[in-house]
Amino acid sequence: MRKISLYIAASLDGYIARPTGDTSWLQDERYTIAGEDFGYNSFLKTIDTTLMGNHTYQDILGFEGPFPYQGKTNYVFSRSSHPDTEHVRFVQHEPVGFVQRLRQQTGPGIWLIGGSQLNTLFLNAKLIDEIILTCIPVILGDGIPLFAPGATETRLKLQESKSYQNGFVQLTYTPGA
Numbered sequence: 001m002r003k004i005s006l007y008i009a010a011s012l013d014g015y016i017a018r019p020t021g022d023t024s025w026l027q028d029e030r031y032t033i034a035g036e037d038f039g040y041n042s043f044l045k046t047i048d049t050t051l052m053g054n055h056t057y058q059d060i061l062g063f064e065g066p067f068p069y070q071g072k073t074n075y076v077f078s079r080s081s082h083p084d085t086e087h088v089r090f091v092q093h094e095p096v097g098f099v100q101r102l103r104q105q106t107g108p109g110i111w112l113i114g115g116s117q118l119n120t121l122f123l124n125a126k127l128i129d130e131i132i133l134t135c136i137p138v139i140l141g142d143g144i145p146l147f148a149p150g151a152t153e154t155r156l157k158l159q160e161s162k163s164y165q166n167g168f169v170q171l172t173y174t175p176g177a
Contacts, residue, residue, distance in 0.1 A: 002102070002103045002104075002105065002106075002107055002109060002110055003109045003110070003129045003130060004051075004099070004103065004110045004111075004122065004127055004128055004129050004130075005046075005047070005109055005110070005111055005112065005128075005132060006119060006128050006131045006133075007043055007111055007113075007132040008113070008114055008119075008132070008133060008134070008146065009026055009135075009136055010133060010134075010135060010146045011025070011135075011136055011139060011143070012136065012138060013139045014145055014146050015140045015144060015145055015146070016114060016116065016143070016144050016145070017059070017115070017143055017144040018140060018142070018143045018144075019142055019143050019144065021055060021058075021059050023059065025140065026136065030166070031136070031166045031167075031168065033164060033165060033166055036164065038134060038168060038170060039132075039162075039170065043111075046109045047072065047109040047110060047111045048107055048109075048110075049073045049075070049102070049108075049109075049110045049111065050069050050072050050075065050110070050111045050113050051077070051099065051110060051111065051112045051113065051118065051122075052075070052076055052077070052112075052118065053077050053117060053118045054076055054079075054080075054082075054090075055115055056113055056114045056115045056118075057088065067086075067087045069087065073089070074087055074088045075089050075090075075091050075098075076088050076089070076090050076091065077090075077092075077095045077118060078090055078091070078092060079092070080092075095122075096121065099122065099125075099127055100125075100127070103127070112128060115144060116144050116146060116148040119146060119147050119148070119151075120148040120149075120151045123147060123151055123154060124150070124152045126175065129174065130159075130172065130174055131156065131171075131172070131173045131174075132171075132172050133146075133170070133171050133172075134169070134170045134171075135168065135169045136167075136168060137166075137167035137168070154175060155175070155176060156173035156174065156175060156176075157173060157174050157175070157176055158171065158173055159172045159173060159174055160172040
């Protein structure tokens with residue numbers, strides 16, 4: 001069975017984006033450490049598939065440069081119909097059943113990119129095998145939470161923690177305490 005990892009960053013108060021979806025606070029130059037990618041490239045080598053909601057996808061399209069997940073199979077969940085693109089396949093039907101079937105296929109890991117509604121849906125369905133959460137030392141005060149209202153209480157077991165000189169703390173959890 002393929003492992004599904006939620007690899008994500010959040011503010012200290014638990015937001016993954018500002019209320020508008022803006023994530024520019026993650027690119028603050030004060031957080032840059034020369035030669036440090038916080039495990040991102042190593043993580044990318046472990047996956048061949050991404051999952052994201054349409055809002056997250058639209059935010060990613062606003063980034064400068066080419067689509068960042070070229071060479072991966074990218075699924076975008078949307079309630080409305082969209083034509084597939086060169087890099088993305090849109091999924092309109094029920095996400096949990098789709099991902100349960102996807103998980104049964106052979107292959108490397110699957111990255112759940114977000115957003116909060118999809119994170120909550122898959123958490124509640126017990127489809128997240130690992131959470132790699134990088135806590136960013138900023139308090140946004142408001143925004144899009146890591147998990148949407150309705151998330152089921154879930155106990156997690158800390159597998160690893162890393163701290164960085166810029167104040168980032170990266171926590172790796174698996175379900176179950």
